[in-house]
Amino acid sequence: MKELEKTKRISIALTLFILAILIGLLTFKRPKNTYAINTQETLHKITNTNVLVTLNSLENPNYIPVDVRSPFEFEKGHLENAINIHTPDILNEKNIAFFNELKATNKTAILYGNTPQDANVPFVFLYQLGYDNIKILTIENSYAQNKLVSKNYEVETLKTDIRAFIDESVKNSEVKVIPKKIIQPPKKIIPVQKKKKKIPEGGC
Template sequence: MKELEKVKNISIASTLFILAVIIGLLTYKRPKNTFALNTKTALEKITSDSFFVPLVNVNNQNYKLIDVRSSYEFDKGHLDTAINISTPEILKEANLEIFKSLKKAGKTVVLYGNNPEEVNTTLLILYQLGYNNVKLLKAEISYLQNRLITKNSDIEKSEKDIAEFIKESTKNADSSSVIQIVTPPKKVITVKQKKKKTAEGGC
């Protein structure tokens, strides 16, 4: 009787498990945005001068300027012909459609913010998503008496080979690390012997 009860419990558990798997498969949705490139590959490709656009070339007909600042900052003042897609809203479906249509039209997207550092994350995300037509404007934006001031931004060029650094870091992370236990050398403490005092006085 107990064995029949066990078999019954096992069959109920198996049926519930199979049902859970079927429901999971039926309700599974692929994520809308998947990276076409991993971070390592994207960093290797974007650490070159070809991804920077100087301020003097901003009027190129093939470029589409996108301001990644907030709508408040954009309304305060922006570059001519620029459209506003702030960084937190970059992955919205309507905004990704804009990037898709610009890529299809063969246009180069030029991102800018208050400074190039502000745009780095947005550039990396879009590039990893497969938008290899994205560049970064070498400009700094400020205001003087509510007037927009733009000036060239000098981007520091690293003296080290970044691609080689990434490659070396990956190699070190992949290699199996061997833990070596190093025993510290024993300290020898010398104890000074006290000199015996000579007996004072006498008989």
């Protein structure tokens, strides 16, 4: 009788466990946005591709300026025909649909903020998601008499060959270092002098 009760309990527990797994599988939702390329590949592509454009290049009809600043800053002043997509909202469904539409129509999104650094984070997010039709506008925005003043921003370029530096570092790390033998000083041996036996005094 006890064995039968144990079997029933195990069966009920097993049934509940299977039900829990089935409910979990049915309610599981895949993330809306998944990275198409990893960080290493992204950095490789960015460094080998011209992703920067100047203010003069905006005349291109396929370029759509996207202002990543806050709505407040956008209202204060923005570039002509610019669309405001604040950085924290860059991955919203509406905005992702917008970037998908740009890619489908072979248009390029030109991200900009007050400086090029403001556009770096949204650029890397979108690039890793597979949007290779985006660039960064190298401008600096300021205000004069409540009017937006935009001018080209000089982006510092590296004069050194980073690839050669990395190769040289790897080459140097392959050099085998022969460990030096540690010579220990000889141990000092202190001789122990034997005590002389005393001759007993007196006696015949």
